[in-house]
Amino acid sequence: MIPASMQARCTPVSENRYLPSKVPKYKRMMSKCGTVDFAAIGCSVCKVVVSGLQNLVRKKSTQEDVVIFATEICKVFRIEDSRVCDSITVQFKDELFGVAERLSLTPAQACGILIGTNCGTPDDPNVMWNVTMPNTPKPPVTPPTPPKSGALKLRMLHLTDIHLDPAYATGANTDCGEPLCCRKPDGIAPSTKDGAGKWGSHATCDTPFITLDSLFAHLSSIQDQFDYVIFTGDLPPHNIWNQSRTDQLTSLQTYTKLFKKYLPKKIVFNALGNHESAPVNSFPPDFIKDNQSISWLYEALADSWGTWLPKTARQDILRGAFYSVSPSPGFRVISLNMNFCNNGNWWLLINTTDPNGQLQWLITELQKAEDNNEKVHMIGHIFPGSSDCLKAWSWNYFKIVNRYESTIAGQFFGHSHSDFYEVMYDNVNFTRPISVVYIPGSVTTFTNMNPGFRIYELDGFYNGSSWAALNFQNYFLNLTDVNVSNKPNWELEYDAKADFNLTNLYPQEWDNLINRMKSDDNLFQKFYRYYMKSAPAAKCTGDCKKNLLCDLRTGRSHDPSLCANI
Structure with a gap:
């Protein structure tokens, strides 16, 4: 009792x-x-x-x-x-x-x-615990430089946190008192203004199929504007109290079919979210066997992701839903299973030490990339500085990024639903920015946000390319407008360099932006509007502002010292 x-x-x-x-x-x-x-x-x-x-x-x-x-x-x-x-x-x-x-x-x-x-x-x-680093000395760090005029560029579409809700119902109650509303079981709202909009709602609601289908139709119409896709996890809705393995696999199948229908010629690099399992956050390490094993999901992922990946990736996906592939010479994509740092994954309480050996595997892959003069993009779901990420895992990852800062050209994560970033600093005196973790807004409206996606412009596809992000644009669907007009308009929300007056997208410039926003509140409020994906929201002041600026500096979890100067 x-x-x-x-x-x-x-x-x-x-x-x-x-x-x-x-x-x-x-x-x-x-x-x-x-x-x-x-x-x-x-x-x-x-x-x-x-x-x-x-x-x-x-x-x-x-x-x-x-x-x-x-x-x-x-x-x-x-x-x-x-x-x-x-x-x-x-x-x-x-x-x-x-x-x-x-x-x-x-x-x-x-x-x-x-x-x-x-x-x-x-x-x-x-x-x-601590990972074991190789004896190979860290090479001298070369400051980033802009590509030469006329150098080839690539564009990358980033989608994250779709959370498609098959039970979403127009007119349903948006304030149902449960973790997820706007659904058929919630009944009709007492008034029209309290009812779920046809295209989505600024409430505790997920994505209706009509909106997701509209997004993919739009992406199909502009597919000449991006070369490949990354998706950083979370497909099922937030009705976590009533989900089955069949439900989760159906979400995966729906997602795969949408890509095959609308973007059949695009390569997609996927990462696993924390909602893909049933129950949510439950990702037992490989020492858990029999009916409690997660192999049912990893096998389905290997089949789905195998649509776009070489057969050599299958073994690692079956081992732990992570993989490393080189789609072109000099470039590598490494996808991590961030549920092995997830504090909601209670299986890790049995043994938190480097689940499934993923971080030690990551070091091996990064060392191979360094030896082969490859640049690497890291993708994953839960961003490494998140309070949801266990301290030891996050601090080890931070150490790995420090060691391979000259090899890691970009980090792309999800989970937040909000649009922001994290700067990682050197682990000597924590003042020199070394890397940026990009976290775009979600496709889902959950919670109180507009749907959105991002397209990056990358230096790439030539010998000696840095593969660094040069700029990006965020796009969104204005729910207030579309629920009146019934005409979906996926429009430009902002341009990173233009709207934040950035010279480039190197780590130092993102660190400078934090310092500029400390003293320029108009600039910060603009950033916060985009953080909320241009949905209706009050101003962020006082502790709200201080905490958000702090999070931009927190590239490893549970380390308040990183915010000493905020």
Whole structure:
């Protein structure tokens, strides 16, 4: 049972410090009760859950007992309404039970990993593990230089976070009190203004098929404006309490068919999102076998991604949904499975050390690329500086980027739904910008945003190319307009160099932009408007502004020292 002292009503606090409007409850990482610090409450709940699950395992309880316990936790702490609580605990019972029966950490240690060291400091030295770097010395760093006049260029389309919702319904309730609204089960809204728009809604709603189909039709009409595509994950909708493996595979099949229909001649490089599994965030490492294994998804990914990748990539995709391919001489794309850094992936509590050996594999691939004078684009879903990314994984990745800064020409991630970036700095004194992580806005409207996509202009396709991003343009669909006109117009939102007055897109220039926005509030508010994908939003001031500027400097997670000068 849950201690009576903890059965308090809590006012939810959004994990996103910059969204002025409501955020779905399942996104709420912690709560705030009165004047009590919300981090302490989140920590207490976490410890109750871990302790309760471990007690159930020690008593040799059944999975049904786990469901009853987890459902009670969900309802007592008002994490969701009863309908969602009853369903979501069934979704997660295999993972909860499977992790609890293998977990050697104490509740404080486990929650210290999941929430932060304010919740408990893990004694296990493997929690802050280190990858092994090669003995090959780091080559001298050559400052980036613009390509010569007339040099060949490429253009790359970047899509991320589609979250197609087959159950989206025009006129449905946009404020249903659950993690995802605008759906058939939510019923018709009490008034027209509260109903879901035909093309999407500025609410806790995902992408209707008509909007996604319109996007692909538009991309087909402008396909001469980009040479290839990257997609950085998240296909299914946010109804995480009611999903099956069949649902997730259907999302993957729909996505693959859209590309084959509208862009059959384009190569697509994919990365795995955290929503592709059932349940969400559940990506067991390779030591988890039998019916709890994730092989069902990796096999489907290998088939889908194999539409565009060489057969040599299949083995690594089956191993861990990551791969390394060279589509042209001097250039390589490395796709990472960022669920191996995801703090929502509870399987990692069993052993957080370099799941499936992915980072050690990455070092080997980057060393080969360096030896062969290749430039590399890194793609993935959860961006490395995200608070969702486990500290040890993120810090090791940061160290790898530092070692191979002359080889890594670009980093492209998703997950945020908002449009922003992260600057990575040298790990000597953390002042020299060495790399930029690009995070464009999502296709989905979730939450309170317009749909969008990005096209980069790259230096490329000639001997000695830097393969660096030279500029990019963001495009969006104005939901307010299209829901009135019924005529979708995917229009230019902004041009990076022109709208932010950038000389180039090198790391130093993005660092300079952070400093400029500190003192120029008009410039910052323009940046924030694009961060919100030009959807209606209040101004971002005070702590909102400070926190967002801080995140632009935070290329590795859980390191507040990077923001000392913000």
